[in-house]
Amino acid sequence: MKAAVLVFPGSNREGDVAQAIELVTGRRPTMVWHGDGDFEKVDLIVVPGGFSYGDYLRCGAMAAQSPVMAEVKKRAAKGVPVLGICNGFQIVTEAGLLPGTLMRNSHLKFVCSDVHLKVETSQSLFTNRYQAGQVIRVPVAHAEGNYFADADTMKRLEDRGQVAFRYCSPEGLVDGSGNPNGSSSNIAGVFNETKTVLGLMPHPENAVEPMFGGTDGKALFEGMVEALS
């Protein structure tokens, strides 16, 4: 699997996700600068976490208009898989690749902790190594992760099975106790209609080695390798 990781001014998790990809593929991904309107053909495009453009105006708003994202939109339309993590999730929603938006956390605080997620489906190139209903533990670190979409969009997401992950309790209960930011319906990650674009606020790339305190994120990368190699 050949991957590209985008780099914006203010990205800070690009190294983490590149390392996670290298861990499962043995191959270093290509790093692509935001000003590059074209880059080599790849099997997967990753939009990493951080604070692109200092989160000016709205998180992800500036990055979504960068030359590299124009190219990503074109490739996503052709079915090239795109994974947006944290700020990357904000960028791909601002770019219109995913529905909804990420708002300020309901309690207004930056949240940096491990959370539990319920995997909603194993039927995607990103989640095929998980079981539907499985509970995994991965970290979050954000101030704007409060997923919001209007009622029609929420209904469409649910009807089409586009919710990828939901925040839950350690026991797998999807309720307020496990929700770190006030997200609608505890949504932590969503797919596009074809399930070739995934955006999520948590950081699976920071849960791939025992010394990180958990390895539950590794299966996401292994699943992609299996699907895309």
Next chain:
Amino acid sequence: MKARVHVTLKNGVLDPQGKAIGHSLNRLGFPEVGDVRQGKFIELELNETDKAKAKARLDEMCKKLLANTVIENYSIELI
């Protein structure tokens, strides 16, 4: 020509920042303050003399970048 753009959250969209501001004002001795909604104010200098043209271009700017129409409304004022 100068333009002023106001970006505000749509009705029904929760505004935790506005809520926090309201609570603080209540605590500071302004009990008359009820609901507070926070928005953005953007002032732009435009190299354009035709008002209709300016308005159309600003509309495009708002849709493309200045506002996120999933959650925000915008209004344009030319001065």
